[in-house]
Amino acid sequence: MTEIKSSDEAVAIVATLDTKRAEASFVAEVIRSRGREIVFVDVGTSEDGAARSNDPAALLAEIGRNARASVNALHVDGRITAIVGIAGGKGSGVFGEAVADLPYGFPKLLVSSARPALLADLAARSDIILYPTIVDLFGINGFTSRILRNAADAIAAMRYAPQQPGSRRKIVAITAFGVTTPAVNRCVRLLSGHSIEAIVFPANGAGGRKMESLVAAGEFDAVLDLTTTELADEVLGGTATAGPERLTAAARKGIPQLIAPGAVDMVNFGVPSSVPARFCDRKLYAHTPYTTLMRTTEFETFEIGRVTAQKLANAKGPSLVIWPSDGVSDYDREGGVFHDPAANRAWLAGLRSALPASVECQELHCHINDPAFAEAAVCWIVSQIQNEETRDADV
Structure with a gap:
């Protein structure tokens, strides 16, 4: 599957060489003209390809696994410092699989004629740089040559430079939403005062998925999961779900x-007409013309709390839950459109119904956006990081 042209600073080119050889060769020549070497990773399905199956879906899955293994080996060996894909719809999916294990910040560029929905899905799962071709890729012509040359010039100028061990500050991942921004802002400032870097992820589905993958990859020293709204969307079918893996990586x-x-x-739902009919009699609020929010009920928040506890059941490291008694968002305060203390307390009851004894739960008599909440959260995070540093120094 992999054709190697020797170099320590090579760019990998992922393409179906049985159908995209002309385009891949064009890109390779431009990259070479910029002083870089190339490594071809062939994900084609011709008779001389490595993968064989009579089931198209199974074949693509096998090709994706093989490409992922090849790309990972090239990265681990230090052979490549950037990667570019040239693909249509199927090839774009394979490229997404091939680069899935590459670190955040490793240059990944995909030149694709795939449908926008597929590219949007790839963007939600990885830091791939997307270059839609608009026209289809059928050889080199006056249109495709412009796109391919620009893509080749761009990737030839990119190199991954990993941080040296011990060179970085401690890093904490934080989840945020517009309605929890005051708390997040204060947490970021307080962590900075302790020389701890904060990386903020929007709790909009894509943000939560990406945070989980980066936590699993070892990018963070702690997680301040302040905004777990994606679990509400997962339980109730909203548009901001981050999937079933949300709130699992830090525990593992x-x-x-x-x-x-x-x-x-x-x-979260989209325009008002997108709200499912079963929720037509619920309390709804137009956050923007394109985002409709629905208030969760006591029954629903109990379930969200219970699911939260279940996800913490097998946590291998220190875990703490903090419940702010005076509200969980800017819309959930006295006079706010979603103010419902009973529903909030149901979340706490659901949490406690399944929370393991190894995980502590604290109640704070404040709103989530009050300074006291951020101060308590950061104090705990800092103490845990300092404890880890002390243990490491004693080893």
Whole structure:
């Protein structure tokens, strides 16, 4: 599957060489003219290809696994410092699989004629740089040559430079939503005062998925999961779900994690007409013309809390849940459109119904956006990081 042209600073080119050889060769020549060498990773399905199956879906899955293994080996060996894909719809999916294990910041460029929905899905799962061709890729012509040359010039100028061990500050991942922004802003400032870097992820589905993958990859020292609203969308079918893997990576990784019910008072939908008919009699609020929020009920928040506890059951590292008694979002305060203390307390009851004894739960008599909440959260995170540093120094 892999054709290697020797170099320590090579660019990998992922393409179906049985159908995209002309385009891949064109890109390779431009890259070489910029002083870089190339490595071909052939994901084609011709008779001389490595993967064989009579089931098209199974064949693509096998090709994706093989490409992922090849790309990972090239990266681990230090053979490549950038990668570019040239693909249509099927090839774009394979490229997404091939680069799935490459670190954040490793240059990944995909030149694709795939449908926008597929490219949007890839963008939600990885830091792939997308270059839609608009026209289809059928050889080199006056249109495709412009796109391919620009893509080749761009990837030839990119190189991955990993951080040296011990050179970085401690890093904490934080989840945020517009309605929890005051709390997040204060947490970021407080962590900075302790020389701890904060990386903020929007809790919009894509953000939560990406955070989980980066936690699993070992990019963070702790997680301040302040905004767990994506669990509400997962339970109730909203548009901001991050999938079933949400709130699992830190538990498996064993790093400190602090969990709060930020924005679990709401489920996200699109324009008002997109709200499912079964919710037509519910409390709805137009956050924007394109985003409709639905207030969660006591029954629903109980379930969201219970699911939260279940995900923490096998945590290998220090875990703490903080529940702010006076509200979980800017819309959930006295006079706010989603203010419902009973529903919030149901979340706490659901949490406690399944929370393991190994995980502590603290109640704070404040709103999630009050300074006291951020101060308590950061104090715990900092103490856990300092404890880890002390243990490492004693080893």
